[in-house]
Amino acid sequence: MIILGLTGSIGMGKSTTAKMFADFGVPVHDADVTVHELYRGEAVPPIAEAFPEAVKDGVVDRTRLAQSVLRDGEAIRKLEAIVHPLVRKAEAEFVRLHEQRGAALIVLDIPLLFEAGGADRVDRIVVVTASPQVQRERVLKRPGMTEQKFEAILTRQLPDAEKRARADFVIDTGLGMEHAREAVAGIIGELTGKPPG
Ligand SMILES: CC(C)(COP(=O)(O)OP(=O)(O)OC[C@H]1O[C@@H](n2cnc3c(N)ncnc32)[C@H](O)[C@@H]1O)[C@@H](O)C(=O)NCCC(=O)NCCS
Numbered sequence: 001m002i003i004l005g006l007t008g009s010i011g012m013g014k015s016t017t018a019k020m021f022a023d024f025g026v027p028v029h030d031a032d033v034t035v036h037e038l039y040r041g042e043a044v045p046p047i048a049e050a051f052p053e054a055v056k057d058g059v060v061d062r063t064r065l066a067q068s069v070l071r072d073g074e075a076i077r078k079l080e081a082i083v084h085p086l087v088r089k090a091e092a093e094f095v096r097l098h099e100q101r102g103a104a105l106i107v108l109d110i111p112l113l114f115e116a117g118g119a120d121r122v123d124r125i126v127v128v129t130a131s132p133q134v135q136r137e138r139v140l141k142r143p144g145m146t147e148q149k150f151e152a153i154l155t156r157q158l159p160d161a162e163k164r165a166r167a168d169f170v171i172d173t174g175l176g177m178e179h180a181r182e183a184v185a186g187i188i189g190e191l192t193g194k195p196p197g
């Protein structure tokens, strides 16, 4: 089984591209979805202890948590130390399950693949990219996003050019959905020896 890591900076098109792999029948594990689940379950007690202001009605409030951590390097490291091991555990269970099922290829969608050492857990890496202008436009359109929040996140991420340099495959999502879908099909074909569909 080949484990393909999918990553890219904020707004570059990870979720959209992950869905394309899933639509072609490739099992996809999404680290962000796992974090959302953890914030309603297993991660609530340790986060309530470290960041009491960020827990409301028994669940983690992401807006409040973002306010507590995004401009504070020490706080975000403390949060990552709580969250990342739980995400890795969920990911390992997913890998084991699909190995047992005899999957030829699976995708792990990991936003911080390079930053958090995920590159060692995958066999190949796809990086999604777009121009800085396209990235900025996409991100600033999101509800609740501000210029400051965008900048704070960007400074915590490895620059796009460095990600591309370390990739086995690069998909430019600025070239449209059809281009990306064809790129995804090409990667599946190359890695499994069988074009999808
Ligand atoms: C800071 C939090 C509360 C902000 O939540 P919010 O819903 O506003 O934004 P969202 O999660 O959609 O993230 C927006 C962008 O920031 C990036 N990002 C998230 N966490 C981090 C981080 N620790 N370092 C760098 N970039 C990050 C995401 O990959 C995404 O590109 C949230 O991202 C979080 O809890 N992060 C810590 C857990 C983590 O590291 N997750 C990322 C991969 S597992």
Ligand SMILES: Nc1ncnc2c1ncn2[C@@H]1O[C@H](COP(=O)(O)OP(=O)(O)OP(=O)(O)O)[C@@H](O)[C@H]1O
Residues within 6 Å of the ligand: 008, 009, 010, 011, 012, 013, 014, 015, 016, 017, 032, 111, 138, 172, 173, 174, 175, 176, 177, 178, 180
């Ligand atoms: N191939 C593509 N062609 C056109 N638009 C795209 C393409 N891929 C992504 N987009 C658009 O870019 C925006 C961001 O995409 P997406 O949410 O997938 O990014 P992301 O990398 O998962 O973001 P984040 O890092 O914040 O989680 C969306 O509005 C999406 O429709």
